[in-house]
Amino acid sequence: MSFFERLRIGRRGTAYTAKKRLQTVLIHDRSGISPGLLEALKVDMIDTLSRHVEIDRGSVQLSLTKERDQQRLVADIPLANRRSRRRAT
């Protein structure tokens, strides 16, 4: 947590923290996907993808989000930065 984030939460009071935590825990509860399972999915996904494309393993993000009534698994998979390929395209 950054200094400014801390400052902001401090000003908003602990109810703000409570709400954020609640939102996160409910996303996991409702989907039945625990933070642990999400991590395992991410590892499997990285392994599978790596067999086909070169990805930047350390920067992969897999998260659960909710838009209206639709829960989503959102993956952000940066490809490995390969100069040669970039020039070619």
Added chain:
Amino acid sequence: MSATIITITSGKGGVGKTTATANLGASLADLGYRVVCIDADIGLRNLDVVMGLENRIVYDLVDVVEGHCKLRQAMIRDKHLQDLFLIPAAQTRDKTAVSPQDMVRITDELRQESDWILIDSPAGIERGFRNAIAPADLVLIITNPEVSAVRDADRIIGLIEAEEKGPGKLILNRVKPEMVRRGDMLATDDILDVLAIDLIGVIPEDEAILIATNRGTAASLDSKSKAGKAYRNVARRLNGEEVPFEILQANDGFFRRISRIMKPGGER
């Protein structure tokens, strides 16, 4: 007559189900209706002491289920309100002594001779909870403004929807306006944001609740109690009236936000 059956439940224990049942029962009876409150918390009965009727118990819910007495014999009349009754839970049995079908059968019989049947659910999501919601026409979910209670409320909302008893309505209990104002307690609209559910009551933290419970009366009959007034308003909303939400804090932005969320027409 054909009663509306309302189950008061929460998931998390100790958030105020029994107090809510007693206060709503008294408020509805005070409006002139015939009300039967059923304590479905078998093995941990409490509605009797909260209503001040513990010394009058002869028969209980399990006696009715097992045919040891007639339904009428297990109905204890309130001391103050002529048309308010309690069917107490058994204290020495457990939840398995009653089935969801038993609850449906008993309330079907009661429906004919009452306007409202209120069922005080036990905490948890097991048998006792299933018994309590089986006959419900409407489920009221009660929670407190804290992370664990709201989380459990969310689970309950999911379960009642799965049982096709949804959508329920939310009572937010034990709100401390001063803490909300300084940002240290989840506000009503924070909670409505995360739980997709209609609000039917916001009850402030109030010493009058404990005082009334000490005496075995309902705070809703005490005209000076803020929580009592909030419960009377819930009763009126159940009855189809459009009652604006109480202003629980000095900050009037709060009230406007609430009234925006609770547009008339969203009510049953």
